[in-house]
Amino acid sequence: MVNYYVRRTARVFVTIFGVMSLTFGLIRLLPGGPFTQLRVQLQRQGVPAEQVNEQIANLQNVRPDAPLWQQYIDYMISAAQLDLGTSIQYSEPVAAVVAEAAPWTIFVVVMSTILMFAIGIVLGAVQAYWEGSKFDTITSSLSIVGMSIPFYVAAILLLLFVSYRWGLLPASGTANPNIENHWSLDYAISVLRYGALPILSYTIVGIGGQALAMRGNSIQVLGEDFVEVARLRGLSDGRIALRYVARNAILPMYTGFLLLLGFRLGGTVILEQIFNYPGLGLYLLDAVNSNDYPMMMGTFLVITVALVIGVYIADLTYSLIDPRISSGDSSEAY
Amino acid sequence: MIPVKHTESDSPTEGLDWQSESTGTDMTRGDRLREFYERSIYEPAIVAWADLRTRVGLLLLTVYLAIAGVSVLGLWREPSTSQAPRLIGMFENWSYPLGTTSSGVDLTAELVHATPDILLMVLAGGVWATGLAVIVGTLAGYKGGRVDNVLMSISDFFMAIPGLPLVIILAITFSPENPIFVGVILTINYWAGLGRSLRSQVLTIREDSYVEASRTMGTGTFRILRKDVIPNLMPYVTVNFVFAARYTIFASVGLYFLGVLPYSDPTWGVTLARAQENGALFVPEAAHWLIAPMIFIVGLALALILMGQGLDRVFNPRVRTRMAGESESTAEGDETTTKGMI
Numbered sequence: 168m169v170n171y172y173v174r175r176t177a178r179v180f181v182t183i184f185g186v187m188s189l190t191f192g193l194i195r196l197l198p199g200g201p202f203t204q205l206r207v208q209l210q211r212q213g214v215p216a217e218q219v220n221e222q223i224a225n226l227q228n229v230r231p232d233a234p235l236w237q238q239y240i241d242y243m244i245s246a247a248q249l250d251l252g253t254s255i256q257y258s259e260p261v262a263a264v265v266a267e268a269a270p271w272t273i274f275v276v277v278m279s280t281i282l283m284f285a286i287g288i289v290l291g292a293v294q295a296y297w298e299g300s301k302f303d304t305i306t307s308s309l310s311i312v313g314m315s316i317p318f319y320v321a322a323i324l325l326l327l328f329v330s331y332r333w334g335l336l337p338a339s340g341t342a343n344p345n346i347e348n349h350w351s352l353d354y355a356i357s358v359l360r361y362g363a364l365p366i367l368s369y370t371i372v373g374i375g376g377q378a379l380a381m382r383g384n385s386i387q388v389l390g391e392d393f394v395e396v397a398r399l400r401g402l403s404d405g406r407i408a409l410r411y412v413a414r415n416a417i418l419p420m421y422t423g424f425l426l427l428l429g430f431r432l433g434g435t436v437i438l439e440q441i442f443n444y445p446g447l448g449l450y451l452l453d454a455v456n457s458n459d460y461p462m463m464m465g466t467f468l469v470i471t472v473a474l475v476i477g478v479y480i481a482d483l484t485y486s487l488i489d490p491r492i493s494s495g496d497s498s499e500a501y
Numbered sequence: 502m503i504p505v506k507h508t509e510s511d512s513p514t515e516g517l518d519w520q521s522e523s524t525g526t527d528m529t530r531g532d533r534l535r536e537f538y539e540r541s542i543y544e545p546a547i548v549a550w551a552d553l554r555t556r557v558g559l560l561l562l563t564v565y566l567a568i569a570g571v572s573v574l575g576l577w578r579e580p581s582t583s584q585a586p587r588l589i590g591m592f593e594n595w596s597y598p599l600g601t602t603s604s605g606v607d608l609t610a611e612l613v614h615a616t617p618d619i620l621l622m623v624l625a626g627g628v629w630a631t632g633l634a635v636i637v638g639t640l641a642g643y644k645g646g647r648v649d650n651v652l653m654s655i656s657d658f659f660m661a662i663p664g665l666p667l668v669i670i671l672a673i674t675f676s677p678e679n680p681i682f683v684g685v686i687l688t689i690n691y692w693a694g695l696g697r698s699l700r701s702q703v704l705t706i707r708e709d710s711y712v713e714a715s716r717t718m719g720t721g722t723f724r725i726l727r728k729d730v731i732p733n734l735m736p737y738v739t740v741n742f743v744f745a746a747r748y749t750i751f752a753s754v755g756l757y758f759l760g761v762l763p764y765s766d767p768t769w770g771v772t773l774a775r776a777q778e779n780g781a782l783f784v785p786e787a788a789h790w791l792i793a794p795m796i797f798i799v800g801l802a803l804a805l806i807l808m809g810q811g812l813d814r815v816f817n818p819r820v821r822t823r824m825a826g827e828s829e830s831t832a833e834g835d836e837t838t839t840k841g842m843i
Contacts, residue, residue: 323795
């Protein structure tokens with residue numbers, strides 16, 4: 168049992184280490200080789216040649232004239248100390264920019280994911296109980312339509328109608344900039360109002376898939392023997408529905424949840440661009456468009472670490488719910 | 502759920518069935534072809550056609566193939582600026598059914614001529630993602646031990662990287678223009694999750710008696726995988742192929758929309774981005790500019806999902822046997838059990 172947690176925790180660090188190495192490698196892959204573009208840019212700004220290397224070293228924590236292994240070690244050590252270099256376009260530490268942006272992205276992703284799962288699970292369970300009814304048919308059809316709409320299409324449509332045509336909700340930003348006090352109720356309401364559309368567009372297109380998955384699982388569980396036995400034992404319908412059916416139907420959706428988290432965190436690049444919502448995704452895109460390599464790698468690294476930690480938490484809670492997970496993964500070799 | 506379907510290596514039921522060579526010569530090629538046709542094409546086609554979703558999905562997909570055909574054969578004009586009056590709405594002028602842009606480009610032309618590339622991209626993405634997942638998943642699940650550990654560690658690593666940001670960085674690194682290459686890049690880490698779930702399916706299949714029989718006969722790993730394991734995974738793989746294809750459309754349109762993928766001819770995502778840049782969100786007369794590419798995107802995704810749902814039924818053994826008229830009673834019985842719960 169303890170062994171499992173230790174191994175799982177170790178894997179988090181190994182993965183983060185791997186991703187850090189990957190970003191180091193990617194910087195070298197980028198067009199123009201390492202820092203060529205930046206060097207030209209600095210020289211054009213009239214920076215003397217001997218200062219250019221020094222400036223680059225300050226920006227990315229890497230001395231361009233050092234051998235590759237030295238560069239790698241320097242990069243890894245400073246990244247481990249949360250020093251992600253300096254943004255070229257903002258002339259600010261990347262870590263500071265990221266720290267400001269990350270909460271907004273996490274807010275949108277977590278809120279929409281919770282909403283999507285809650286609504287999807289309830290809807291799917293109701294459908295399974297009323298299998299074959301008119302409600303089931305209509306909801307299933309709507310779910311299929313929902314699955315074929317990408318979230319950015321939903322986002323653009325919501326923006327078009329709710330913000331521009333009807334003027335109900337703001338179209339961009341994270342909160343009303345005129346509110347000074349960040350701990351007031353007004354501010355909280357404005358955060359919700361500004362976040363409503365991004366969260367909504369992420370939620371509505373995801374519900375369908377979850378509802379269909381929950382419906383399928385529930386129908387399968389309803390046919391199992393232990394449900395029959397529970398009914399024969401005279402347990403109440405509510406108890407059967409929650410303890411026996413819902414629990415066993417939700418468990419298989421957990422793995423899907425892990426993958427989904429990755430897609431949703433990555434998708435913020437598009438979502439935040441549409442709503443001009445300054446989270447990690449918007450900064451990443453911004454950095455890509457202006458060749459701000461330290462910024463680009465910093466945001467990429469932080470999005471990945473957020474995903475790794477999210478999956479880690481989900482894995483740990485999963486093993487609490489389903490005892491089979493931590494006990495055995497013995498697969499003998501053929 | 503895995504339908505237990507007899508595979509080629511254990512299907513002959515009469516005579517010395519373990520001597521697969523001799524039974525092979527007993528059947529003429531014509532018989533084999535006929536049986537293959539009955540089993541793999543005729544019966545599934547009947548089941549599939551009975552499902553409304555497959556019919557609609559197939560119809561939609563045919564429409565897209567027809568559109569691609571129109572483009573390849575050059576039956577519709579090429580898009581160019583000032584070829585039409587500006588900002589005609591949808592269905593206002595039948596020479597330009599979907600309307601025109603603010604620079605006088607025929608939207609129909611722009612969207613139609615992007616279709617062949619998108620279909621190629623979607624096919625490439627789907628084949629790459631599912632193909633790699635099948636190889637990794639079956640090998641890891643069947644071999645177990647160290648092979649399993651190594652392959653699953655690699656998949657876990659890829660699963661830990663959020664897809665789109667990685668694709669964006671790869672896109673600016675390689676500047677892919679070939680649609681097939683774009684499709685592969687877009688699904689660069691999509692296979693990992695699918696490979697993992699395939700592995701867990703293989704873990705149950707590899708204990709089945711016919712797999713064990715093949716193993717005791719000394720059949721090679723790859724032959725067992727090809728003949729015994731993969732056929733049983735086909736339903737799951739087919740459905741997931743559809744999902745991978747859908748992901749490829751979504752990702753491709755999204756990244757063209759962001760402007761991180763290079764292009765020579767505008768694709769659906771580029772059309773969408775240009776519409777947004779030109780204020781189609783505020784100008785009511787330009788709204789059709791946004792709606793038209795959306796119809797193309799959602800329509801293709803819908804076609805794929807309907808096909809996937811229909812195919813899921815085809816591979817569901819309960820439905821198959823009911824169609825063959827073998828065990829009507831079991832199927833009925835199952836339905837009453839679920840109904841009885843209410």
